[in-house]
Amino acid sequence: MLHTLVPPSQRQTADEVAAAIDLGSGDRGGKRSGFLIMLTLAGIIAIAGVLADSTATVIGAMIIAPLGTPILAIGLGIVTGHLSLVVRSILWVLLGMAIVIVLGLAFSLFVATPESLQSNSQVVGRTSPSFLDLIAALATGFAGGFAMCRRDLSAILPGVAIAISLVPPLGVVGVCAGQGLWGDAFGALWLFFSNVLALVIAGSIVFTLAGYARDPGSSRVANRRRAYAIVTVLTVVIALPLMANSVVSVALARWSVAIQDATAEWLANDDGARVYGLEWTGTTATVIATTSDGDVPSVDGLRDALDPVLPSFVGLIVEVGQGVEVVIR
Secondary structure (H helix, E strand, O other), X not given: OHHHHOOOOOEOOHHHHHHHHOOOOOOXXXXXXXXXXXXXXXXXXXXXXXXXXXXXXXXXHHHHOOOHHHHHHHHHHHHHOOHHHHHXXXXXXXXXXXXXXXXXXXXXXXXOOHHHHHOOHHHHOOOOOOHHHHHHHHHHHHHHHHHHHEHHHHHHHHHHHHHOOOHHHHHHHHHHHHOOOHHHHHHHHHHHHHHHHHHHHHHHHXXXXXXXXXXXXXXXXXOHHHXXXXXXXXXXXXXXHXXXXXXXXXXXXXXXXXHHHHHXXXXXOOOOOEEEEEEEEOOEEEEEEEOOOOOOOOHHHHHHHHOOOOOOOOEEEEEEOOOOEEEOO
């Protein structure tokens, strides 16, 4: 299987991979200055793209962002048993985080109102991560790991950079924190950490399959089992909230459709009635609607239609124009 995934003729040695992703080897000054300059520029481009709600600009930032390099180096350090590489790479990741978040805080001064961020698709898409984001990050990590192991796959690295979301979430963290939107900032930070751990664990698996743990330069006394256990535990800790968020999102979406359909049917006899949308506050849904005369039918009909569909803890209010609220359940 090893020869199928990484043919000997195309396999890079552990030293060659380390030279490409370890910021502490070879021309250290050149690597580190390049990393800092490109990360700063990528952060500025990403944050500007987020605030302008421009997908193309954000993608451009992903292409040039070098943050994936030290993250994959963490995986290589775990596999080869080089603790210094792991620690050094973690410190570079933390420094990169700090740079982009500070840039986001600075750019938050250009945000007119916090409400404008909550309608920005680039922000909304990065503040409520789901389990699918983790799966995508794992697949991207495998792709990036294989690209680093094989000489013939280096051309796919820009595509890998686009697929993984690292710098944009950090920019969102800074911008949202600067506007006092701490919940959104935490969500974006959680997305970043889930992507980092996915890259580390996927990279570790690929580097192990590539045989780097048995490479002559690998440590023979390193406790890799402990390192793998720590990474696995951290991944589970990250994955569980993402799974819970995914389940909640699916449930809310289904309940929203059921509520709006039932409300429209409840008001069907009123030709002037309209259902405009629905908002959630905790476990209570508020339906925005209007009727021709401001009156509504008996609430029993709507309640009976929704009782088999909604759990008992879900509340429902119908707002019928001019601030008139009808409590259904």
